[in-house]
Amino acid sequence: MTTPEPDRLFTPPPLMTSPALTPPGLTPPPPTPPNGVPLPYQAAPPPTTGPSRAPVVALSALAAVFALxxxxxxxxxxxxxTDRDTIASTRADQERTLxxxxxxxxxxxxxxxxNRSRESTLTTQHDLLTQCVEAAKGYFALPPGQTPESSRLFRVMYDVCPQI
Amino acid sequence: MTDHVLSIPSPPAPPRPRSRVAVVLLSLLVVLLLGASVLTIVLFVGAKEEHGLEVQRLDRTSRSLTDAEGRLAETEQTNDTVTDRIATLEAANAELHKCADPAKESIIAARSDDEEALRPAVRRAAENC
Known part of the structure; x- marks a missing residue:
C-alpha cells in the first residue's frame, strides 16, 4: 500500500458519478477513493419514503366511501x-274529480x-183518474135507468172525479 | 487506509408540514362528507315516510272516488227509472183525462144543476169513456 502523492491526487471524472448517466434501475457504483483502495462497506441509507402515508390513504378511502x-x-x-310528487299530483287530480x-x-x-215528488203526484192523479174513469166507463156501459150499480158508480164519480 | 472515507450527505428532511396539512384537509373533507351522508340519509328516510303517507292518502282518495262514482251511477240509474215511470204515468194520465175530464165536468154540472153544461158534458163522457 502506497499513499498517493499529493500532486497526483485523483479526481474522478464527473461523468461517471452523474446519476443522469447511470442506467435506470442500477445504483451508481460506489465512489472509488483516489488511492484505489475500496471503501469499507457502508449500508445504503434507507429509501426516503417520507412520513407514513397510511393516514392519507385511510382518510381518502373514508372520504370516497362517504361521498358514495x-x-x-x-x-x-x-x-x-319525484315519486311522492307524482302521487301527490295524481291525488290532486282525483280530489278534483271527486x-x-x-x-x-x-x-x-x-x-x-x-222526480220522485212528481212521480208521487202523478201516481195520486193516476189513482184518482183510474177510479173516476172506471166508474164512468161502468156507468155509461150500463143500460139507461137507475139501478143499485149505477147509483154506486155515480156516487164514485160524484166523489172522485171533481178531485182531478 | 481508513482516512479517506467519503461522507455521504444525508437527504433533506421530508416535508412533514405538507403531509400534516393534507391529513387535516382530508379529515375536514371526511367530516363534511359524513355530515352530508347523514343529512341525505335523514332526508331520504323522511321522503320515504312522506311517500308512504302520500300513497295511503291516494288510496283513501281513490276509494272515496270509486264509492262516489258508484253512488252517482246508482242515483242516475234510479233517476232514469223514475223518469221512465213519470213518462209512462203522464202518458197513461193523458189517456185517462180524455174520459175523466168530461166525467168531472158532468159531475160539476150536475152538482150545480146546470142543465146546459150537463148535456154536452155527459155526451162527451159517454163518447170518450
Whole structure:
C-alpha cells in the first residue's frame, strides 16, 4: 500500500458519478477513493419514503366511501321525492274529480227528489183518474135507468172525479 | 487506509408540514362528507315516510272516488227509472183525462144543476169513456 502523492491526487471524472448517466434501475457504483483502495462497506441509507402515508390513504378511502353514500342517498332521496310528487299530483287530480262527482251527486239527488215528488203526484192523479174513469166507463156501459150499480158508480164519480 | 472515507450527505428532511396539512384537509373533507351522508340519509328516510303517507292518502282518495262514482251511477240509474215511470204515468194520465175530464165536468154540472153544461158534458163522457 502506497499513499498517493499529493500532486497526483485523483479526481474522478464527473461523468461517471452523474446519476443522469447511470442506467435506470442500477445504483451508481460506489465512489472509488483516489488511492484505489475500496471503501469499507457502508449500508445504503434507507429509501426516503417520507412520513407514513397510511393516514392519507385511510382518510381518502373514508372520504370516497362517504361521498358514495352521500351520492347514493341523494339519488334515492330525489327518486322518492319525484315519486311522492307524482302521487301527490295524481291525488290532486282525483280530489278534483271527486269534488266534481260530489257536485254532480248533489244535482242528481235534487233531480231525483224532484222526480220522485212528481212521480208521487202523478201516481195520486193516476189513482184518482183510474177510479173516476172506471166508474164512468161502468156507468155509461150500463143500460139507461137507475139501478143499485149505477147509483154506486155515480156516487164514485160524484166523489172522485171533481178531485182531478 | 481508513482516512479517506467519503461522507455521504444525508437527504433533506421530508416535508412533514405538507403531509400534516393534507391529513387535516382530508379529515375536514371526511367530516363534511359524513355530515352530508347523514343529512341525505335523514332526508331520504323522511321522503320515504312522506311517500308512504302520500300513497295511503291516494288510496283513501281513490276509494272515496270509486264509492262516489258508484253512488252517482246508482242515483242516475234510479233517476232514469223514475223518469221512465213519470213518462209512462203522464202518458197513461193523458189517456185517462180524455174520459175523466168530461166525467168531472158532468159531475160539476150536475152538482150545480146546470142543465146546459150537463148535456154536452155527459155526451162527451159517454163518447170518450
Amino acid at each position: 353514500v352521500a351520492g347514493l342517498f341523494t339519488a334515492l332521496y330525489l327518486g322518492e321525492r 269534488a266534481n262527482v260530489t257536485g254532480r251527486q248533489e244535482q242528481a239527488d235534487a233531480t231525483l227528489e224532484t
